[in-house]
Amino acid sequence: MVAVFNKEVLSWYLITLKLRETVGAGVEKSAGSTPSPSGDLQLETPQQQLPQSEQHHRGPPQHQPSLSDWHSKTINGGGKNVVEEEEEEEEEGNPLESEWVISIREKLEQAGQEHDAASWAKLCIYKVPKSLQEGDDSHKAFVPQIVSLGPYHHDREHLREMERHKWRSFQRILERTRQEVKLYLDSIGELEEKARACYEGPITFSSYKFVEMMVLDGCFMLELFRGAAEGFKHLGYSRNDPVFAMRGVMHSIQCDMIMLENQIPLFVLDRLLGLQIDAPDQRGLVTKLALRFFDPLMPTDEPLQKSKRNKLESSLVDQETSTTITPFDPFTDQMGLHCLDIFRRSLLRRGPRPEPPPNSRNWIKWISNRGRVADKRRQQLIHSVTELQEAGVEFKKRKTDRFWDIKFENGVLWIPRLLIHDGTKSLFRNLIAFEQCHMNCGNDITSYVIFMDNLINSPADVAYLHYCDxxxxxxxxxxEVANLFNRLCQEVVFDFNESELSKMSEQVNRYYNQRWNVWKANLKHNYFSNPWASISVIAAVFLLFLTSVQTFYGVYAYYWPNN
Structure with a gap:
């Protein structure tokens, strides 16, 4: 028996025995239980085995790490690491912060999936940027008013009326060709992934819904194209048909179908037309039909026959390289993206000039030369009509169907005739939006509109250009015409150096800055504007000459009277 001489030593001895018994009991209990994932036994802490009175005396229970916890932190492969356990403790302590971290991780994961699935090279049908939609009339310029094509405006309430006419056109095609609907659905289903890549942003439609929309909208467009070329009566429609007839509503449909957000990929239309005429691999026929359908929207009334067109295009020469340019032929070209693209390229009479994507070595140089965001102060290409008149510049109409082909020779500015109607504003705004969004696209239409915006500052400028035809x-x-041009390019920027009209504008500005041209113009305007003014000037000069002679002889006779 142990003799005890100190009460404190005895107390510590009893506590030690109690702890040994508690640890032993915990080991025996854990031996019969399921082991932890790390292979260690979960041992209870001594505090958990103390009596309730003693626990109450020591205060509320605190978190005490078990032996397996320490074992898993020190041995590799033994459960979670310290960082994960600390994150779990933080998330349990702050549930709001935990939800916030989870939401950020989900957004990052979604962004990574969208980035991996994106195919920027195939993107060609864009949503108009918000900066270009500012204005009171932007709704009519970019949002279709009668018919929707593609996913951007699908199922809008004010466009649902045209859906039943789309089904009528598809049913008419199936009756006329005696084909099954499954043929069209399966064929366009093969192009679904490629067609989705043409649109900006994720398209939330299901596969069935998207393919159905492509087939229905595409067949509707083809019926309009063929009806304008062959006649709707020939296709089986009544001449009193509310849609498939050359009526007043057709102009509004044409304006809707030329909008940037209302396009169908051209390869989808090619496939649908190929199924109808039993030539699945045909190319180019849709382009020809589309240009004929959109011909009333052309901003010029100078029709160019094919023979003249070939003669004109063969004479196009690059001034820098002195080589003949291969022009764009809209009837045989197979690189079109959609109807707006081929319409624009037919206006310019040449194909696009794609730029290779920049690599890691020359991307800085590429961006500096590209200049997609330019200084607005450099977009003043030329002075107004009134100012150029005061400098002696004359304005004459140039007979050509290429409305953008402006020339300046010997003080004369030759400008092709431009037709402006109620659809011209929407046409130009969508062409400008396409040039602003599509990387492999020039700025020819944008530079022309800005050039005309510089020329026209007042109704007087419009009146004079109208007087010059x-x-x-x-x-x-x-x-209204002046306001049209002044508002078209309010939020549009482009590189001044890339404009084909920049060199011609520099020539006009040099002519304007020569004082002799200004003096000559003032003389002509003030004294030779009409025959009577000219006669008065000639008479005044003649009288001045006689007065000078009389003065000379009077002075001469005074100083030399003998002579």
Whole structure:
């Protein structure tokens, strides 16, 4: 028996015995239980085995790590690491912060999936940027009013009326060709992934819904194209048909179908037309039909026959390289993206000039040369019509169907005739939006519109161009035409150096800055503007000459009277 001489030593001895018994009991209990994932036994802490009175005396229970916890932290492969356990403790302590971290991880994961699935090279049908939609009339310029094509405006309430006419056109095609609907669905289903890549942003439609929309909208467009070329009566439609007839509503449909957000990929239309005529691999026929359908929207009334067109295009020469340019032929070209693209390229009479994507070595140089965001102060290409008149510049109409082909020779600015109607604003705004969004696209239409915006600052400028037979408009007044050009490019920027009109504008500005041209113009304007003014000037000069002679002889006789 142990003799005890100190009460404190005895107390510590009893506590030690109690702890040994508690640890032993915990080991025996854990031996019969399921082991932890790390292979260690979960041992209870001594505090858990103390009596309730003693626990109450020591305060509320605190978190005490078990032996297996320490074992898993020190041995590799033994459960979670310290960082994961600390994160779990933090998430349990702050549930709001935990939800916030989880939401950020989900967004990052979604962004990574979208980035991996994106195919930027195939993107060609864009949503118009918000900066270009500012204005009171932007809704009519970019949002279809009668018919929707593609996913951007599908199932809008004010466009649902045209859906039943789409089904009528598809049913008419199936009856006329005696084909099954499954043929069209399966064929376009093969192009679904490629067609989805043409649109900006994720398309939430299911596979069945998307393919159905492509087939229905594409067949509707083809019926309109073929009806305008062959005649709707030939296709089996009544001449009183509310849609498939050359009526007043057709102009509004044409304006809707030329909008950037209302496009169907051209390869989808090629496939659908190929199924109808039993030539699945045909190319180019849709382009020809589309250009004929959109011909009333052309901003020029100078039709160019094919023979003249070939003669004109063969004479196109690059001034820098002195080589003949291979022009764009809209009837045989097979690189079109959609109807707006082929319409634009037919206006310019040449194909696009794709730029190779930059690599890691020259991307800085590429961006600096590209200049997609330019200084707005450098977009003043040329002075207004009134100012150029004061400098002696004359304006004459140039007979060509290429409305953008402007020349300056010997003080004369030759400008092709431009037709302006109620659909011209929407046409130009969508062409500009496409040039602003599509990387492999020039800025020819944008530079032309900005050039005309610089020329036209007031209704007087419009009136003079109308007097010169350069502008023909069907709007209410010259003020509306001036406002049209002044508002088209309010939020548009482009590189001044890339504009084909920049060199010609520099020539005009040099002519304007020569004082002799200004003096000559003032003399002509003030004294030779009409025959009577010219006669008065000649008479005044003649009288001045006689007065000078009389003065000379009077002075001569005074100083030399003998002579």
């Amino acid at each position: 350069i502008i023909e408009h069907w709007l209410g007044s010259d003020t």
